[in-house]
Amino acid sequence: MARVCSSNVVRILTDPSDLIPADSAAAKTKRIVEFSDEVKKCLTLLKAGIKHIQGCEGFPCTSCLKSINDIVTVSRNSKIDRNAVGDGLGIDTDYCKMFTYTWKKRDMLQKIEDADPQKDLSHETTRMFTFYIELLGSAMNFTDQSDYFRLQMEEDGCLSLIVDWFLHLVRDDKAMNKWVDDMMFDAMNMFDNVCRKVPSLAPKHHRAVPAFQKFSESKDSMTQTKAVMILAKLVKKEEADKLSTDYICILTLLSDLKGCLENPEHEKKTDRKTSIEKIVTTITSSAGELAQAIDDLTINDNNKQLVVEHGVIPILAKLLQRDCSVEEKTSAANVVWRLAFLKENKEKLRKERDIIYNLSEGSRHINEKLRDACEGALFEINKTTDVESPPGAPHSGPGRNQRKVSDEMLNDVAKEVPSYAYDQFSEKLVVKHNQARNILTKYQSNYEEATRECLAKWTDRSTRSVADLHDVLRAAELGGLIGNCN
Numbered sequence: 001m002a003r004v005c006s007s008n009v010v011r012i013l014t015d016p017s018d019l020i021p022a023d024s025a026a027a028k029t030k031r032i033v034e035f036s037d038e039v040k041k042c043l044t045l046l047k048a049g050i051k052h053i054q055g056c057e058g059f060p061c062t063s064c065l066k067s068i069n070d071i072v073t074v075s076r077n078s079k080i081d082r083n084a085v086g087d088g089l090g091i092d093t094d095y096c097k098m099f100t101y102t103w104k105k106r107d108m109l110q111k112i113e114d115a116d117p118q119k120d121l122s123h124e125t126t127r128m129f130t131f132y133i134e135l136l137g138s139a140m141n142f143t144d145q146s147d148y149f150r151l152q153m154e155e156d157g158c159l160s161l162i163v164d165w166f167l168h169l170v171r172d173d174k175a176m177n178k179w180v181d182d183m184m185f186d187a188m189n190m191f192d193n194v195c196r197k198v199p200s201l202a203p204k205h206h207r208a209v210p211a212f213q214k215f216s217e218s219k220d221s222m223t224q225t226k227a228v229m230i231l232a233k234l235v236k237k238e239e240a241d242k243l244s245t246d247y248i249c250i251l252t253l254l255s256d257l258k259g260c261l262e263n264p265e266h267e268k269k270t271d272r273k274t275s276i277e278k279i280v281t282t283i284t285s286s287a288g289e290l291a292q293a294i295d296d297l298t299i300n301d302n303n304k305q306l307v308v309e310h311g312v313i314p315i316l317a318k319l320l321q322r323d324c325s326v327e328e329k330t331s332a333a334n335v336v337w338r339l340a341f342l343k344e345n346k347e348k349l350r351k352e353r354d355i356i357y358n359l360s361e362g363s364r365h366i367n368e369k370l371r372d373a374c375e376g377a378l379f380e381i382n383k384t385t386d387v388e389s390p391p392g393a394p395h396s397g398p399g400r401n402q403r404k405v406s407d408e409m410l411n412d413v414a415k416e417v418p419s420y421a422y423d424q425f426s427e428k429l430v431v432k433h434n435q436a437r438n439i440l441t442k443y444q445s446n447y448e449e450a451t452r453e454c455l456a457k458w459t460d461r462s463t464r465s466v467a468d469l470h471d472v473l474r475a476a477e478l479g480g481l482i483g484n485c486n
């Protein structure tokens, strides 16, 4: 059973209600007026194409293919304001209605699903596949770019249709051919964009869980990883067992995240070849989104162990550094918070001075979500676990804690007390605040040495036993360190 703290669920991204003002018709009109001439011209062209597709007798004819290709080309063109084009497609065109209209052509999808992977597609089926893969490609790109587009896709039922299709693929339990694999991959990415950017929509598509469970068994590591990332957004907290994943998926996620951090933009582009040579799907992952995925996945206790075993801690340390974005830091702090629920992780994290330092910095940040995440993480890391030895264990016995504290023990404590706890701890050692600050200045903010001096003042005043030290640690909410001084 996963140990999940309800206050542990912190979402970074805003809900649609925050994104779209209450007077949404007026907001939409206002948005359209803002568009540049370039965007307006582009939308006029795309609109004509959409209209053609919706009325075409010979779908998918050459004009249909040209129209959908125009849309996907714009969706890949980083030189145009794609956020505006996406907003415009959502607000001011029938793109989403065209999406549902064409997706309901079951016989065409069926032809692609039934195609023999050993043979080439027929001319007719190639046209259909080309249309659908470009339709999905454009939807994938614009769901990444535009709020209005995402919300319109939901409102017009496109996402629901896609979920139906996912479930249909799984239900038939038929081996999927490479063309269906390609379409599924793009559809999954589109779905992921929506769930990631509008988290409140994810629970509405909870019925898709069995499909993503199945897709997460895929042999293709990109498909597998994406499926697991989506699954983590869909499952309810009490279904954390459904997120048991294997180490390959964790490795892929962590290595992608590392890859992002090596790039100044904190992004990583990965190309996925499709079964048609000229079509390549490019997936851009960002460090923030991957950290969020790890946060989602670590509601599962197995994953809490797996990610630590496979090196998440140094990556989290990097994500918490000053120059990272608030989103990245918040996700990283949330991951640390979750990881610390496991005792063995707690102990590892306590030794990570950089992480502790940056969490304490973050706990004073102006951003509330970052602050909450950092405070939660620090609290969980420092929470006392069951550290008393069981009866009969070596060294246990009456009077054990009445021994005098040793210098060694005090050195260890000074090393382990996190810098953020310095004020509180020195206060419990009955060192006045001003004095504690002066000591810190004397050691040029070396917290370890300053803490050691406060401890020395404390033992100078009276003979102190191990039990006394435990009491002081507990009083300073550092009970977790008791295990280090027995």
Ligand SMILES: [Zn+2]
Pocket: 052, 053, 056, 057, 058, 059, 060, 061, 062, 063, 064, 065
């Ligand atoms: Zn046509």
